[in-house]
Amino acid sequence: MSALENAVGLSKEQVIEKIKASGLQEYGLCRETLTRRFENALKECREEEKEPGVVAALNNADTSGVLLEILRSEPEKVMEGISIAAYVAGADKKVLHIPEYEAQLFETVKPAAEKYGIEVVTGLVNIRESKGCVLLHLVTAAQLAEVFLDTYEKGIYVSVNGGNLQKAACSTKISDLADMGEAKAIQAGYRYYLPEQGEMTVEEARIDNGVLNILSEKECVVCETEKQLAASRKQSCGKCVFCREGLLQLHHMQKEITEGRGKMEFIDLTKEIGEAMTISTPCTMGQESSKTALWAVELFEEEYKSHIKKKNCPAGVCSSFVNIYINPSACEGCGECADICPKDCIEGKPKYIHMIDDFDCDKCGKCIDACDAGAIIRTTGKVPKLPNRLTKVGKFKKH
Template identity: 60%
Template sequence: MGALEHAKTMSREDVLKKIAALEIQESGIHAGPLTAHFDAALAENAEEGTDLAAVAALNNADTDQVLLEVLKNDPEKIFEGLAIAAYALGTEKTVLYVPEAETALAESLADTAAKYQTEVKAEFLNIRENKGNALIHIVTCADLADAFSDAYTPGVYVSVNGGEVKKVAADTKIADLADTEGAKALLLGYRLHQPEDAQLTAAEAGIANGVVRVLTEKDCIVAETEKKLTASRKQSCGKCVFCREGLIQLQYMQKETAEGRGKMEFLDLTKEIGEAMCCSTPCSMGQVSAEIALTATELFGKEYEAHIKKKNCPAGVCASFVNIYIDPKLCSGCEECVDVCPKDCIEGKAKYIHMIDDFDCTKCGKCMEVCPEDAIVQTTGKVPKLPNRLTKVGKFKKY
């Protein structure tokens, strides 16, 4: 007997009692007892006076989308779980949202969706249009299907450093999930943490999007934060002022800092804008996308100070603070670097010391990869005296 068939042998009240007895939680950023989540949805629906639908999706703020693997790995389970949620809520209308870019996935689900009479949409979930519906996380659907197959085990779905998504016990410590030796920071869900927070359990860490990532000294906090905010800007629908304008400002300040034009007042401004976004927007995109910037500036202020005051990226990642030059003592004039430079910004000919034009150089590092003499150096420090015109190999003396 399938999970849905099993659930339908029970009354709605008994289904809800079983969900409560198993202490099944709503997943994502709205974590809490699922029965309370259902009650809140029913109360809102009564106020709106609309036809109730059970709607499954990832949180809008989830730009990593690692939890989408739960759907991809077992679509039938998700559709069954969604249908069970609808039955418990007293409706037959079900809708499944997948991210806008996942049109191929949506098409691949057509047959299963028809079997369960579920509408599948590849688009951003509009919270206003779905007011009065019961919004359920995709992972919650998987838990419901497991519950009525008598296969449910409580836990948290995680992907460690981009690896396979797996369900772990809620009391599992982050230190037992990931090697944190040499860690500079931990990205747990939407927030950055100090390395000592590896002693938190998976439940305590609030990993709403499944992401567990270890950042080392080779990772730049500013660059990583800017990357996350850029992804949020791309995914945001842009209809809410606080979310749209807040993301623009937060991402701009990170970009300016990474490019050497940062200001110390950006830290206070990030706090002001980020906190306003968290409480002034209707969906998870505005509510949690600012958390990466808030935790970055709060916990790693020294790294921002290094970028702003010392004009230095401690991780050596931000290209604006990195210099690449050709060591005239080591260059053999082989022309390998000239051939691979995508910007044609290396001047040189056979048996002459080559020179890099700093103005056009993007610091892509391709020249470093092919140099047989390891003569091309990347540094955040001072660049030594270099030739200013083509000079034969071994003839440059002002070093």
């Protein structure tokens, strides 16, 4: 028998008792027991005088979509979990939210959803409009079905450095899953940690979106934070002022810092705006996206100061602080770099020392890989004296 058949064969009271006995918790950001979530939703439903419903989705702040693999691989299990929740809540309304960037998945799961009478929509969950509904994380829905298949085991879903999604026991340490040898930072969910915190368990780390990345000295925390905030801005619905304006300002400041226009007051402003967003926004988009910036400036303030005061990216990642030049003593005038340059910003001809036009160069580094002579150098330091006109190989002299 299916999970749903097993559940509806019991009374609602028996279903609730089985869920309670399993210890199943909501997988989203509010880690309360699922039975408590049912109680609170139904109470709110009565207070708001609304019809009960069940709404399943990822966290609104989840821009990675890593946990969608559970829906992608086992859609029926998720649908059955939603249906069991609806049975408990006495709800006819069943809605599954899929991020807008997953149009293909939307079409893939529609047949399974229709089979269970579930409406599939794209976009974020409107928390205000969903008052009185039981809000379920997609993982919770799948785990609820497992409870009634008697296969449920508590665990945390993790994708390490972009690898395959795996389920780890709650007691598993981060250091057991990832190589911490060259770690500068741990990106776990929406938070950053220091390498020595790799002894935390995956449950303690709150990897709410399944993302676990180990950043080395070659990766820039400021740059990674800017990318995450850019993704959050793109996904945000923009309806809440604190979230819309807060994300705009947080992202703007990180971007200015990576491009060499940062100011010291940006650090305190990031803390002030980020802290306000965590308590003043109604959904996880504002509450959690801001934490990425907050944890970054709290733990890696020196890296921020290096960008702002020294105009230097310690990781050598931020292109505004990086220079690429052709070493005139090593250049053989082969032309390979000019041929591969996507911006056509390398000047030269056979047997002449080539030169890079800094104005057009976007510092992609493709020329470095193409140069067998090792003549093209990436540096965050000073650039030596270079030719200012075409000069034959071996004829350039520094004055």
